[in-house]
Amino acid sequence: MSQITEQIHSSQISDILEKIIAGNRPNKSEILRLLKSDDVHLMGLVAGNMTQKRFGRKASFVNNIILNYTNVCVTDCKFCAFYRPPGDAESYTLTLDQIKTRVQTAWDMFEIRQVLIQGGHNPALGIEYYEDAFKMIRTKFPKIGVHGLSASEIDMIAKVERTSTKEILSRLKDSGLQSIPGAGAEILVDSVKDVISPKKISSADWLRIMEEAHNIGLPASATMMYGHVESQEDVAQHLSQIISLQEKTNGFMAFIPWNFEPNNTLMQKENLVKFGVGGMHLLKMIAISRLVLDGLINHIQSSWLTNGVGMAQIALQYGADDFGGTLIGEEVVSCTGARSTELTGQKIIDAIHQIGYQVEERDNFYNLVRMH
Numbered sequence: 001m002s003q004i005t006e007q008i009h010s011s012q013i014s015d016i017l018e019k020i021i022a023g024n025r026p027n028k029s030e031i032l033r034l035l036k037s038d039d040v041h042l043m044g045l046v047a048g049n050m051t052q053k054r055f056g057r058k059a060s061f062v063n064n065i066i067l068n069y070t071n072v073c074v075t076d077c078k079f080c081a082f083y084r085p086p087g088d089a090e091s092y093t094l095t096l097d098q099i100k101t102r103v104q105t106a107w108d109m110f111e112i113r114q115v116l117i118q119g120g121h122n123p124a125l126g127i128e129y130y131e132d133a134f135k136m137i138r139t140k141f142p143k144i145g146v147h148g149l150s151a152s153e154i155d156m157i158a159k160v161e162r163t164s165t166k167e168i169l170s171r172l173k174d175s176g177l178q179s180i181p182g183a184g185a186e187i188l189v190d191s192v193k194d195v196i197s198p199k200k201i202s203s204a205d206w207l208r209i210m211e212e213a214h215n216i217g218l219p220a221s222a223t224m225m226y227g228h229v230e231s232q233e234d235v236a237q238h239l240s241q242i243i244s245l246q247e248k249t250n251g252f253m254a255f256i257p258w259n260f261e262p263n264n265t266l267m268q269k270e271n272l273v274k275f276g277v278g279g280m281h282l283l284k285m286i287a288i289s290r291l292v293l294d295g296l297i298n299h300i301q302s303s304w305l306t307n308g309v310g311m312a313q314i315a316l317q318y319g320a321d322d323f324g325g326t327l328i329g330e331e332v333v334s335c336t337g338a339r340s341t342e343l344t345g346q347k348i349i350d351a352i353h354q355i356g357y358q359v360e361e362r363d364n365f366y367n368l369v370r371m372h
Contacts, residue, residue: 113143
């Protein structure tokens with residue numbers, strides 16, 4: 001640690017890093033200074049050290065599938081290449097039998113422990129569709145966790161049913177929903193949302209729905225999609241709001257920063273974003289996530305989906321402790337042509353072993369299933 005201490009002393013962010021090492025969380029202006037610093041390797045060194053203190057030389061992953069149950073969507077987000085408007089020739093919605101077949105196949109082949117259920121904002125689907133799907137999965141596959149529906153999808157169901165999001169969350173929990181993914185947050189600043197997803201819920205609504213979920217015992221992931229039209233101030237604001245809500249509810253299990261992939265999206269066509277921000281930016285975001293969230297949200301995901309396995313391996317040494325999921329059947333990011341968007345458990349196990357780490361296969365709630 002003495003070598004790290006020497007490097008910290010000569011850095012312009014030394015006061016912040018020393019404050020963090022002493023166990024104090026940085027404030028919003030200090031988070032902004034970290035974001036403006038180019039001292040990525042030093043931040044990674046400190047963040048990696050903090051992660052190893054908490055978890056040892058070990059990383060986790062979950063065997064899961066993504067169930068993109070419908071691509072019908074009326075929200076028209078400019079960053080999405082997946083959605084199709086109602087009535088489009090390429091639109092689809094899975095039936096209950098199709099959902100059951102996909103889950104059964106994944107259980108038989110991979111012994112998955114989580115179904116990540118996300119789709120478009122489809123005005124033709126009422127709450128019974130989701131209740132029937134969740135009940136079926138929980139009844140037939142009790143070892144598989146149901147991790148589903150972004151806050152914006154929950155808002156859509158509430159609009160269709162003409163009721164409150166609180167009522168929708170309660171009914172979904174009763175039917176088998178166990179936790180909520182963080183999608184729909186993007187950047188929790190409305191001036192950014194007005195550009196990239198003007199029809200989606202506001203930042204305040206995302207935070208409110210997450211708080212409602214936490215309050216009835218539905219834990220969640222928090223996400224951040226960076227690398228588009230946001231400023232460093234916007235990212236600091238996003239992180240500050242996540243911190244505030246977590247201090248209030250302790251409902252977030254993990255934080256997942258991931259970079260926007262512009263290919264085949266309206267944002268690229270309109271020249272808002274020409275190319276993705278790349279691996280160095282990922283490492284910076286992973287390191288800062290650990291530095292500002294450690295001890296508050298313990299799990300930081302390494303985001304292989306948009307950056308590839310090699311970058312995810314390095315991210316595990318820059319503050320991440322979780323590799324994420326195998327994401328069998330992923331259809332959203334793959335529409336951008338980003339790269340292969342699914343891995344087998346064995347490929348993840350090999351990737352983690354390659355950097356000399358132990359591998360913990362986990363369930364939906366970050367509990368140990370088995371060591372590899």
